[in-house]
Amino acid sequence: MQFQTLAEYFDRLEATSSRLELIRILSTLFHEVHSADEVEEICYLVQGRIAPFFAPIEIGMAEKTIADALSHAFAIDREEVLIEFDRLGDMGLAAQKIAKGKHKETSSVSVKEVFDILTEIANTSGNGTVEKKITLFSDLLKKLDSVSIKHVVRIPLSNLRLGIGDPTIMDALAAVKLGDKKLRSYLEGAYNRTSDLGLIARTLWEAKNPVAGVDAIEKLSVQVGKPIRSELCERLPDAKKVIEKMGEVDAQYKYDGFRVQIHKKGNDIWIFSRNLENMTHMFPELIEAAKQDIDAKSVILDGEALAYNAVSEEFLPFQETTKRRRKHNIAEVAEKLPLRAFIFDILYKDGKQLLDTPLQERQKMLKETIIKDDTLLLAENNLIDDAQKLQNMLDDAITKGLEGVVIKKMNSKYEAGARNFNWVKLKRHNAGELKDTIDCVLLGYVSGKGKRTAFGAGALLVGVYDKKEDVFVTVSKIGTGLTDEEWTSIRERSKGLERDHKPARVISLIQPSVWLEPKIVIEVLADEITRSPIHTAGAVLEENKVVESGYALRFPRLVSFRDNDKSPEDATTVKELIDMYQEQGKKS
Ligand code: ATP
Numbered sequence: 001m002q003f004q005t006l007a008e009y010f011d012r013l014e015a016t017s018s019r020l021e022l023i024r025i026l027s028t029l030f031h032e033v034h035s036a037d038e039v040e041e042i043c044y045l046v047q048g049r050i051a052p053f054f055a056p057i058e059i060g061m062a063e064k065t066i067a068d069a070l071s072h073a074f075a076i077d078r079e080e081v082l083i084e085f086d087r088l089g090d091m092g093l094a095a096q097k098i099a100k101g102k103h104k105e106t107s108s109v110s111v112k113e114v115f116d117i118l119t120e121i122a123n124t125s126g127n128g129t130v131e132k133k134i135t136l137f138s139d140l141l142k143k144l145d146s147v148s149i150k151h152v153v154r155i156p157l158s159n160l161r162l163g164i165g166d167p168t169i170m171d172a173l174a175a176v177k178l179g180d181k182k183l184r185s186y187l188e189g190a191y192n193r194t195s196d197l198g199l200i201a202r203t204l205w206e207a208k209n210p211v212a213g214v215d216a217i218e219k220l221s222v223q224v225g226k227p228i229r230s231e232l233c234e235r236l237p238d239a240k241k242v243i244e245k246m247g248e249v250d251a252q253y254k255y256d257g258f259r260v261q262i263h264k265k266g267n268d269i270w271i272f273s274r275n276l277e278n279m280t281h282m283f284p285e286l287i288e289a290a291k292q293d294i295d296a297k298s299v300i301l302d303g304e305a306l307a308y309n310a311v312s313e314e315f316l317p318f319q320e321t322t323k324r325r326r327k328h329n330i331a332e333v334a335e336k337l338p339l340r341a342f343i344f345d346i347l348y349k350d351g352k353q354l355l356d357t358p359l360q361e362r363q364k365m366l367k368e369t370i371i372k373d374d375t376l377l378l379a380e381n382n383l384i385d386d387a388q389k390l391q392n393m394l395d396d397a398i399t400k401g402l403e404g405v406v407i408k409k410m411n412s413k414y415e416a417g418a419r420n421f422n423w424v425k426l427k428r429h430n431a432g433e434l435k436d437t438i439d440c441v442l443l444g445y446v447s448g449k450g451k452r453t454a455f456g457a458g459a460l461l462v463g464v465y466d467k468k469e470d471v472f473v474t475v476s477k478i479g480t481g482l483t484d485e486e487w488t489s490i491r492e493r494s495k496g497l498e499r500d501h502k503p504a505r506v507i508s509l510i511q512p513s514v515w516l517e518p519k520i521v522i523e524v525l526a527d528e529i530t531r532s533p534i535h536t537a538g539a540v541l542e543e544n545k546v547v548e549s550g551y552a553l554r555f556p557r558l559v560s561f562r563d564n565d566k567s568p569e570d571a572t573t574v575k576e577l578i579d580m581y582q583e584q585g586k587k588s
Contacts, residue, residue, distance in 0.1 A: 001038060003114045004107050006045065007148040013046075013162045017502045019471055022164055023181060026172035036205035040198040041115045046169060048160030050118045052196045054227050056278045059122045059156035061133055066091055066153055072138035074098050090496070091157055096150035099141070107145040114140065114152060121156075159496050163503045163517050165569060167470035169197055177204040177213050190220040192229040192417035193355070195276055199226075222353045224265045224298050227272035229417030231302075231345075233406055233425035235436060235576075237583055239390040242407050242424055248385035249407045250359060251393055254425060255342045255379070256403040257306025257321045258565055262341065262376075264290050265298045275567040282324065284334050286341055289375035296349050296369050302414075303343035303379070315401045325564055343370060344379035344406075347414055358411035383410075390426075398428045419576070436580065437559055439571040440464060441472055442494065442520040444512030446479075460490065461512045462524065462556075464537050465571045472518045473536040473574060474508045476526070476553040486558060493520050493563065507536045509546070521562040521571050526553035529581040538574050551577050 009029045016022060026046070033039045044050055051057040061069070067081040076098065084094040117140045124132045137156075141149055154160045170191065171181040178186060190200050203220060207213035222228055236242050242249065260283070263270040269287045271280045280287065286305065294301075307316035307324070316337075324339055346366040347354050354362055363381055370376050384390050394405050404427035412422040427436065440462035447458055459479035463472040482490075499515040502508065506518060532552030533539075539550030551574075 001032060001042075001111045002107070003109050003111050003152070004145055004148050005032070006042065006111050007145075007151045010151045010160070010162060011147060013164065013504075016504050019168060019469070019504050022168055022504050023171045023175065026164070026169065027175045030172055030176040030201075033205070036202045038111060039205045040202040041111055043169065043198040043201045045111070045115065045155070046160075046162060046164060047166075047197070048155055048158060048162070050115060050122060050155070052198055052226070054195055054272060054276050054278050056280070057119075057122050059118055059133075060124075060129075061121065061137065061156040063091060063157065065130060065134055066095075066137070066156060068134045069137040069141060070095055070098060070153070072134060073141040074102055089498070090154075090159070090161075092150040092154040092159070092161070095141075095153040096146045099144075099146040099149045103144075103146055103149075105145050107143055107148055109140075109143050109148070114144075114148075118152075118155060161499075161517065163505055165470045165505055166191065166197055167467075167569075168505070170200070171470070173197075173201055173204060177207075178210045183214075186214050186217060188417070190217045193222050193353075194220055194226045195229060196226055222300065222348050222355065224263045224300060224348065225268075225270055227261055227263075227270075227276040227278075228300065228347055228355075229276065230259060230261065230274060231415055231417070231423055232419035233423045234419055234421050235580065235583070236421075236424050236426065238387075239394060239426065240387040242390060242426065243385065243387045245421065246407065246409055246424065248383060248410055249390070250363070250410060251382045251384050251390055251405050251407045252344055252379050253342075253397050253400075253402050254404040254406045254427070255304040255306055255315065256318045257304045257339075258325070260286065260303055260305045260341055261347075262286065262290050262301045262303065262343075263299075264294060264296070264301075267291055274565045275570050279325075282326065282330060283339060284331060285338050285375055289341075289372075293372040293374060293376050294369055295371045298348070298350055299346065299369060300348035301343050301366075301369075301376075302345035302347060303341045303376070305339045305341040307337050308340040308377075313400075317401065322564075338375075340375055340377055342377050342379045345414060355414045355416060358413070359408055360411055362414070394426055394428075403427055419573075437523045437525050438464070438475075438553065438577065438580075439521050439562055439566060440475060440524045440556075441518045441568045441571045442490070442516050442522065443472060443474060443506055443508065443518060444516050445494075445514045446477060446510075447513040461508070461510055462522065463506070463508070463518070463571075464574055464577055465569055466507075466537075466574045467569075470569075471505045471507050472568065472571075473506075473539070473550070474510055475535050475537040475551065475577065476524070476556045477510070478524065478556045478558060481557045489561065490520070493561070507541070509534055509536060509544070518568040519563070521566040521568060523559040523562050524553065524556045525559050526556040528554040529577060529584060530554050538578050551581055 012025050067078045070081045071078040121133045170184045170187045174183040175181040203216045204213045259274040261272040269290045273279045306321045407424045409422045443463045444461040459477040463474045497517040531549045533549045535550040535552045537550045540548035
């Protein structure tokens with residue numbers, strides 16, 4: 001396929017406000033793709049990448065170097081490029097404007113050529129790297145038409161603006177290769193195990209027919225180096241309910257740090273975060289421990305990293321631990337605030353996937369695998385079948401400064417990507433009215449009057465995630481209670497995410513002054529969840545009219561920014577919100 005054809009599809013995807021239309025356009029695009037190599041590349045490009053999102057491959061060109069490349073390619077001043085960029089607020093539009101007229105309107109560069117050049121730029125290193133990257137990129141720009149230029153320029157800047165979620169891509173893959181988008185569920189299991197859409201698409205394209213495709217997809221197994229989607233916790237109100245529902249359980253402390261999935265193959269180590277980003281370089285001490293303290297050639301472990309004083313047995317608060325999520329001065333900070341990782345699961349060992357192995361067996365294997373309980377510490381297991389004992393353990397956890405307990409169903413499988421009653425969390429605040437926080441996604445600004453207008457916002461329109469439909473639905477407006485620093489921080493974080501039309505994956509009855517591409521996750525505490533005719537979370541709509549009310553937050557307030565460790569699809573789901581609403585209803 002020519003890159004120009006792909007770029008024209010990107011234009012159509014960018015312009016639509018409807019998710020169904022996104023699936024239709026993607027399906028037409030995939031119908032045109034005949035080779036497994038090409039579909040893999042296109043899947044990554046649609047995500048604005050040249051590799052799966054978890055691979056630490058960056059093109060490594062920021063706005064100024066892109067401006068240099070445009071200046072070389074079109075013989076204009078770099079300053080002129082930057083002025084245009086400032087005026088239009090988007091380098092893609094600036095580049096298109098500069099190229100228009102100066103350039104032929106058709107180009108014949110293939111998707112593969114563009115993909116290969118971008119990969120070559122990403123792999124360029126050593127002396128004169130910046131100049132080499134600029135030359136490679138400007139040579140590419142010279143060969144492209146202006147629509148292709150608009151999109152290709154956005155890729156290094158991670159700002160492709162297509163706003164397509166992975167489930168939407170899977171809908172289109174299923175429609176084209178399995179005959180119906182409803183068959184997406186066949187792809188989801190493989191996605192939960194490998195997180196790699198390019199690999200899934202390649203597997204489908206390599207199969208001779210839909211039946212062989214499903215078969216090959218089901219055989220796609222866990223791979224060291226590719227993150228597995230984390231198993232997550234459901235909520236129950238108290239210890240009594242837990243024992244009633246789950247019987248005998250394995251209760252573990254709930255460590256309050258950040259989730260780490262540690263992969264090891266020989267001396268190669270990868271560490272992935274809660275949202276499956278590659279964070280390996282941030283944790284030198286965990287890398288060392290994974291090399292030395294594990295009795296296995298290859299392994300995947302699941303755990304929680306936090307700052308812990310082994311002598312006084314003190315867990316440091318999350319605010320301390322979080323100082324380790326940084327890009328600079330890593331060695332120095334690691335020295336001052338060394339991390340431990342409490343390992344609570346093993347998902348793969350020496351060639352064998354363990355997701356279907358019962359929990360107790362996995363725990364046994366885990367104990368045999370961690371040979372030195374020092375930096376990698378084994379999470380304690382407590383087999384409990386009595387509500388009072390579970391309550392005692394929760395009290396003990398809270399006294400120790402921990403967040404609560406995680407209770408696991410005896411002998412359950414590891415269900416990658418699932419949030420169900422195999423794992424349940426009990427926190428200090430759970431008993432009582434609504435005290436668990438809700439992770440919301442910013443969807444827009446509503447302009448305000450007075451002091452706030454200086455920041456261009458009076459309230460934030462926020463939403464939650466509808467996992468089934470892969471859309472974001474509104475749940476609240478948040479205005480009061482935000483400090484000036486928080487407003488400033490929100491403005492900074494949302495730079496480049498402003499849109500003049502509703503993003504295709506947002507369903508809203510409220511029209512904000514400015515839409516935001518769903519990206520920024522904030523943790524919100526509210527007094528209560530209420531029914532609301534104006535919010536779309538959980539609402540039933542017919543032709544944009546509310547047939548059944550949605551759900552909303554009463555007295556919402558910002559607790560923290562979570563965009564470091566959560567992607568928008570990790571926000572609270574509509575299902576969780578409704579469960580929390582029903583739980584709270586029982587109390588009052
Ligand atoms: P979630 O990660 O479920 O979306 P969250 O970020 O609010 O939500 P919680 O639901 O409060 O986190 O807790 C789940 C998290 O607890 C896990 O993702 C994991 O990082 C952490 N955790 C700590 N200790 C354990 C444990 N022993 N077993 C499983 N998870 C644990």
